[in-house]
Amino acid sequence: MADLVVERPEGLYCPPGEFYIDPWRPVARAVITHAHSDHARFGHAHYLAAKPAEGVLRARLGDIHLQTLAYGEAITHHGVKVSLHPAGHVLGSAQVRLEHGGQVWVASGDYKVAPDRTCAPFEPVRCDVFITESTFGLPIYRWCPDDEVFAEINEWWARNVAHSRASVVACYSFGKAQRLLAGIDPSIGPIITHGVVDPLNRAYREEGVALPETRHVTEVKDKADLKRALVVCPPRAVASTWLRRFGADAQTGFASGWMQVRGNRRRGGYDRGFVLSDHADWPGLLQAIAATGAQRVIVTHGSSNAMVRYLREQGLQAGAFTTEYGDDVVEADAQPEEGA
Ligand SMILES: [Zn+2]
Numbered sequence: 001m002a003d004l005v006v007e008r009p010e011g012l013y014c015p016p017g018e019f020y021i022d023p024w025r026p027v028a029r030a031v032i033t034h035a036h037s038d039h040a041r042f043g044h045a046h047y048l049a050a051k052p053a054e055g056v057l058r059a060r061l062g063d064i065h066l067q068t069l070a071y072g073e074a075i076t077h078h079g080v081k082v083s084l085h086p087a088g089h090v091l092g093s094a095q096v097r098l099e100h101g102g103q104v105w106v107a108s109g110d111y112k113v114a115p116d117r118t119c120a121p122f123e124p125v126r127c128d129v130f131i132t133e134s135t136f137g138l139p140i141y142r143w144c145p146d147d148e149v150f151a152e153i154n155e156w157w158a159r160n161v162a163h164s165r166a167s168v169v170a171c172y173s174f175g176k177a178q179r180l181l182a183g184i185d186p187s188i189g190p191i192i193t194h195g196v197v198d199p200l201n202r203a204y205r206e207e208g209v210a211l212p213e214t215r216h217v218t219e220v221k222d223k224a225d226l227k228r229a230l231v232v233c234p235p236r237a238v239a240s241t242w243l244r245r246f247g248a249d250a251q252t253g254f255a256s257g258w259m260q261v262r263g264n265r266r267r268g269g270y271d272r273g274f275v276l277s278d279h280a281d282w283p284g285l286l287q288a289i290a291a292t293g294a295q296r297v298i299v300t301h302g303s304s305n306a307m308v309r310y311l312r313e314q315g316l317q318a319g320a321f322t323t324e325y326g327d328d329v330v331e332a333d334a335q336p337e338e339g340a
């Protein structure tokens, strides 16, 4: 039986459907798993994405030709039945289910299985072939429940308030920033967001995700508030003069799955590292793969060699696709691109 998804220079391609999934070069028809910049790129003639992704996609890509599907809703294109299912990664993130000629393939995009207040939970979808990410596909990656991480952030913030110094948390502006805002305790002090985070917050709020009140730094009238604030910004801002307005004693933290690796925090020059990821950890990846019932698994990005080896040892047919994905690699380098 012919494969439903193959590699092409433009990206992952469905030959019978004549469309791409998260292509990295401009194409006629693109199915987009989510609005992170390595998956949703400029220049496609036609985009298909999950309905809750519309606002964040437009916030990032502007006026694109976009068709949306509710989660679980199916359309048939050139005989391929296509439906989108929650991936639990960020608002609007979807796994793409393809059915054709008696085969079912699912392309996961990025995903996590842990709960997240800001997006629909990951839905296991049965399939013959599962195309999975593997960003944190090594046994060393095991996340704590996120409420423990939020408690750690709250404690740090409250202690900084007691010492009249700002708490600056760097994180990915789309997804991580909103999850952090929805998770922390807003009664501790004022919350200030960087301008790059604001349009994403707006899109989340318009989609009905509850976020605490946030202010732009220019809206803060009482300068004492700056010293009590939790400041949410991209890593780039921590390394810039933007940080100075919060005073020389501002404390800095970085929220990312990469903070689990010793040395990453210091390399980035942060006072604190908070292990908070929007990707599945090692047990999460294995749990998601097992739940699909797939006998064949194709790994797209991350620690693909280790994952492929492990899956083969478990008796599965496993391989890898070479892709240009990897938004969390950008996080690790602490050099996020504008708006990402
Ligand atoms: Zn992503």
Ligand SMILES: [Zn+2]
Binding pocket: 036, 038, 039, 110, 325, 326, 327, 328
């Ligand atoms: Zn990604």
